[in-house]
Amino acid sequence: MSQIAQNLEEVRRRMAAAARRAGRDPGQVRLVAVSKTVPVELIRQAVAAGQRLFGENYLQEARGKIEALGEAASWHFIGHLQSNKAKAAVNRFELIHGVDRLKLARALDAAAASAGTIQKILMQVNLAGEASKSGTSPEAAAELQREISQLPHLRLVGLMTMPPFLDPEAVRPYFRALRELRDGLQDLGGTPLPELSMGMSGDFEVAIEEGATLVRVGTAIFGSRVL
Numbered sequence: 202m203s204q205i206a207q208n209l210e211e212v213r214r215r216m217a218a219a220a221r222r223a224g225r226d227p228g229q230v231r232l233v234a235v236s237k238t239v240p241v242e243l244i245r246q247a248v249a250a251g252q253r254l255f256g257e258n259y260l261q262e263a264r265g266k267i268e269a270l271g272e273a274a275s276w277h278f279i280g281h282l283q284s285n286k287a288k289a290a291v292n293r294f295e296l297i298h299g300v301d302r303l304k305l306a307r308a309l310d311a312a313a314a315s316a317g318t319i320q321k322i323l324m325q326v327n328l329a330g331e332a333s334k335s336g337t338s339p340e341a342a343a344e345l346q347r348e349i350s351q352l353p354h355l356r357l358v359g360l361m362t363m364p365p366f367l368d369p370e371a372v373r374p375y376f377r378a379l380r381e382l383r384d385g386l387q388d389l390g391g392t393p394l395p396e397l398s399m400g401m402s403g404d405f406e407v408a409i410e411e412g413a414t415l416v417r418v419g420t421a422i423f424g425s426r427v428l
């Protein structure tokens with residue numbers, strides 16, 4: 202068994218245990234294996250171990266991997282996306298996690314329109330107001346949701362966050378806050394927002410206990426990134 206296969210098994214076991222602790226069905230939580238900087242050979246090992254869903258941060262890097270893996274994998278874009286790159290992202294990614302401003306939403310909508318598709322997106326929220334991180338403020342989220350709902354080629358399916366880098370119990374309030382924000386927006390907008398993308402290698406179990414449906418895990422699967 203490869204190291205990656207062992208790591209995947211361990212991450213899946215911990216995910217399922219966290220879901221059960223919270224009285225949730227483990228089948229409701231999907232693992233996004235974050236493969237930024239990871240070479241295609243190692244991604245293939247993960248595919249061989251049953252992993253299908255991968256997350257990438259950089260379009261240029263993702264492009265080659267998506268072509269190389271073909272039908273064997275599906276992809277989420279989890280990085281910061283510039284509006285002028287919207288065209289290159291649409292249709293390549295099943296879900297784009299980081300939509301945090303109207304300009305980007307409009308660019309994605311236009312790109313999806315010309316591609317004749319509907320692009321699924323998540324709204325990224327910056328809960329702690331950290332200047333170093335992307336994301337709309339929680340206060341502005343309802344307005345952005347309303348604006349996105351006017352864009353016919355986008356489908357907003359949930360929220361994503363990158364909380365401050367703290368130990369797992371210290372980030373729990375942020376995960377809970379994202380879930381509560383989602384519940385509020387869902388009532389307000391009258392459309393379901395089933396997805397919560399939160400939790401990484403250091404804190405995915407806490408995120409699952411607080412309702413994550415997508416956890417983005419890199420190092421716990423592929424080892425630390427050396428660049």
Ligand SMILES: *Cc1c(COP(=O)(O)O)cnc(C)c1O
Pocket residue numbers: 235237258279280363401402403417418419420421
């Ligand atoms: C790199 C990255 C991750 C994975 O982080 P790990 O700590 O390696 O699990 C998750 N989400 C985003 C947005 C990332 O950029």
